[in-house]
Amino acid sequence: MTTTQFQVRKNALATTRLVTLPVSALTDGEVRVRVEQFAYTANNITYAAFGDAMNYWQFFPVSGEDKEAWGIVPAWGFGVVEDSRCAGVAVGERLYGYWPMATHAVLQPVRVSPAGFLDDAPHRAALHTLYNQYLRCAADPLHDPDTEALQALLRPLFLTAWLIDDFLADNQFFGTCEGGQRGVMLLSSASSKTAFATAAQLAKRPETDVVGLTSAANVAFCQSLGVYSRVLAYEQLDRIASDTPCVYVDFAGSSPLRKNIHRRFEYLAYSCSIGGTHVDQLSGARDLPGPRPVLFFAPAQAKKRHGDWGAVEFNERMARAWHGFIEQVSQPSAPWVKVQHHRGPDAVTAAHALVLAGLGDPRIGHMLSLQES
Template sequence: MPTKTYIHVVKKAAIAEHASLEVDLSILPTPGKGQVRVRSALFSITYNNLTYARMGSILKWWDAFPVPESLPAPYGDRSKYGIAPCWGWSEVLESKIDGIDVGMLLFGYLPLSGLPVDLQLVAGDAEGHMVDVSEQRKTLMPIYNRYIIRDPDMRLSELSPERVEDMGREAVYRPVWECGYLLNKFNLSDPFVHPAGHQGPPDQPWGKAQGDLSSAVLIILSAGGRTARSFLDGLVHNRDQKTGPLALLAITSTAIEAVVKSARFPMKVISYKAIPEPESMIWVAEHRPAKVVVVDFGGRSNSQADLAEALKRHLPTTDAFTVGVGNEPKADTLEETIAKLRRASVLPNRVQMNTGPIRDAMVEKMGAEAYFPMVNREWTSFVERGNMEDLRILWEERVEGESGIEGAWETICKGELPSDAAFVYKL
């Protein structure tokens, strides 16, 4: 058994500053009653991880996996340093819970680190689901405290290379896919759940008047990202044509030909530079929409302001509503991120989407035993339609150094990860 491992830490106030440190496993306490000790075994790193780091102080994501205070200065200061989270599979190393055995794999929220962590788990509301109820994680939304045992007999060391690759792709895509799925299925379709979940802020109403696409033209900013492509797949394949949209204007810097070919409604794809040009808004107006719905998956630079001005100039009497989903994938400080969100609010009637509360609202409405099997079926259909076939996985197996988590973090902070690629780690 190894006696040492590496931990990757990130400076909260400046997330491009990070380090990998060797630590002795003896710093870990003995797992207590009701706990399992797990290690991050198979997980992904994409630009999405930057969001967790940028907004970690506000949305409490840093609380999930605090740094050990025994780390050498300054890295043991929890007010200044944290362990960035990710999604994927953890492997059980020790268990003090009946029914959870050593070697089992749990899908959920994990630390980008080689240091094992202890989870305080209780049975959840659906078969195979467990919930972390530890004190430090009570500040997190429920979506981040849910762990799923997909198959109690599955062991990572016994899986075929093909199965491991499928699981790696799922670690990359599934969390952002659920966001796109919920947006199409429940925010922009009956029952028109508020994008913030439940009722949302009182000054940001949401219902059929805002979310119904049957008489709307839909405009998507950053239409080529994985969350947007997941949403577009549902829009094309998982929606009654009578529910709209009348047409779709996709603004992107990457190719999305497959969606264009399969769309059952008029669709136009333009670059960011083309937003101020009148032809695009003339095309929107030709469809005579009762309203325009904008979904902003993280438009680049000044695209929100350009689009707001174009709508105001060419469709001044048409109602418009905006759902904010993502941010531009950069290693910004919290202050820079907040400033960008404020600039993005120039888009009309903007509300911010949050996947976790929407899931919570639908679990409450449908029941967990209905919701999660439904989502599993839809995920399988998404995969079978070949949506992940063009994903290029960059496989790595260590924490430290250029080829480790350390190097991957440097790559995404510099914006150098190609749009068709994702890092997947099998530690």
């Protein structure tokens, strides 16, 4: 028996390879999971772009002599337990969680409960619990067999978006809403799923004016969602007055765009860096006027709110927001996301190239599987 991994070169994300390895026997306490399907979006490109800075490469390390040069991009999706030597985790169980782009994953479950478990693999010990948790689909209140693809595509993005919205509100939108004015929230890469999920939450707050920034080709799509007060092409920044109090929520990671925004808006109150969909334009933040960009780390806000509210209330609030969002996304007359399935190594390679290049219809959600059948 073998397992196949899809690996990318860390310093050249367009360079990929498929590696087939023999499967070793499980040791006591381990389970082997068949990775059935996983979502692939701009969020995964962010994982790769920030792989070293944010430790994403550590979740599923590569073996071999050139292991430092290559990495496996993590992805959210579903798997089925194929073999188990762990009491309490049965063969055939369906799990939701964070997987390697591979046909199989070996986990070491601990803190096994009716809801799920954590992976206790030594190389993941220092990594955040949010990414090490695996949920049993049979007991997951957010799981719906009929919408698994939307869950894989949107659930992790939505959690980040929900926490961004909460973070901004928790900080009173950094003073941009004082004096009864509406604070302008500038969201780049507005067609990306994390951005429009964030906009959907911010749009419910009357004190904010949510402006989407995107490429000219994606303006109509972003307008069709109904969650942005205005949608502007990147070249249209001059349509917003330079003395507008605003917050920049940067999903693109584009250095030229960041510079333009920092130089134009004299009352830029906060610059929040989320992702890096424009991988070829990523760079540092030196010599920028205004506030220094701060990288948003969703687990930190989640930890704060667990302390403020407790786990039960946190989960209840998130679940209510999630169900409301899925209702928006799944409007029969105008669905926000249309799912495309890609199966097999060649299809996965092609989908990675497509997403990395930022090509294609922003309404499409890619679900991948390295399994041939």
